[in-house]
Amino acid sequence: MITLLLALLSVSELEAKVASVLPTAREDKFLSIQWRTDLMAARKESQEKNKPLFLYIMNGNPLGCT
Amino acid sequence: MKMAEANVDRVRKGSTAQGFYVVGADGSFYGYNNNRSVVRVNAFMDACLKLYKSRPPKKVEVTPQELDAPSYVTPPSGTSVLRIFGRIRPLPSEASDRNRAVGRDHIWVLASELKKLEEKLDPELPRSFVLRLVRFHMVDNVRGEPHMWAPHELSRVEFSSEWIDRSKRRLRFYGAFAMSTKSGDHGMEGVMEGEFAYSPDTWRIERFRAYATVTAWGNGQWAPNPPPGRFPMVFGIVNASDDLTKSVPPQAAQYGLDYLAPDR
Helix, strand or coil: CCCCCCCCHHHHHHHHHHCCCCCCCCHHHHHHCCCCCCCHHHHHHHHHHHHCEEECCCCCCCCCCC | HHHHHHHHHHHCCCCCCCEEEEEECCCCEEEEEEECHHHHHHHHHHHHHHHHHHCCCCCCCCCCCHCCCCCCCCCCCCCEEEEEEECCCCCCCCCCCHHHHHHEEEEEEEEHHHHHHCCCCCCCCCCHHHHHHHHHHHHCCCCCCCCCCHHHHEEEEEEEEEEEEHHEEEEEEEEEECCCCCCCCCCEEEEEEEEEEECCCEEEEEEEEEEEEEEEEEECCCCCCCCCCCCEEEEEEEECCHHHHCCCCCHHHHHCCCCCCCCC
């Protein structure tokens, strides 16, 4: 066991603290685009729909990190 | 990558390949842009679409083997996925705008780690889970690519846990951690508390909430311009419920770091 100088949060306090960090609707707006995460499936779909592929390439996955 | 090298000068010169591309299914290249201005991105897409229509790609076969190949690193079967968000808060008045962003990542929790909680009367968070949390997720990714902590950069990692209701597999945990680079230029120290519940039938997390408060300083190589001096950060962690989150691996897992066994 460790001794921590923590003012322990109640369940509702914890919930509120966590909620305060979550992205706002504005910050999550890019997720309203129906991004495809499987490149090969997207290539196939691109041909079927006769549309080009828009690739968003980052070192940190745009849908996951950073 | 071949397509990018063949068509984008900066990629050919060994600089970043990051950015937006418009391509055809056959690899035809229609354009590249690494500017985020809405006006420029819209103009870029319009120009690329026009080029696509004037020079459509050749028909190619996307083979069943290609379709079956996993796009990403995949976790062991039964892995639970959490979402983590980080912010610099309160934001120091002298901080640049990039520090207003929210950092994001996904966290994997292995079924084998949940099973370990049952081994003792008092639950003990598996060291692999705790180190994964601290090394790869207590990071400043608000401005971009974070520095992820190596084992020798951790100076304190102390977590404890207790059952809220053992029969319902609900527990809470507390933790304290501190880490810094060898030079001391970049570091973090903080505390976390949380609670979660899991199913002993599926060995998956059913609910997870955690909150961390951190004092950070400095920055990793790829995320410059932090607030000056020491600055406050907060992190919130929740269980993921959407398919998109479940399909995109944590950043450290994608890099092939010791994500699954950070205690090795």
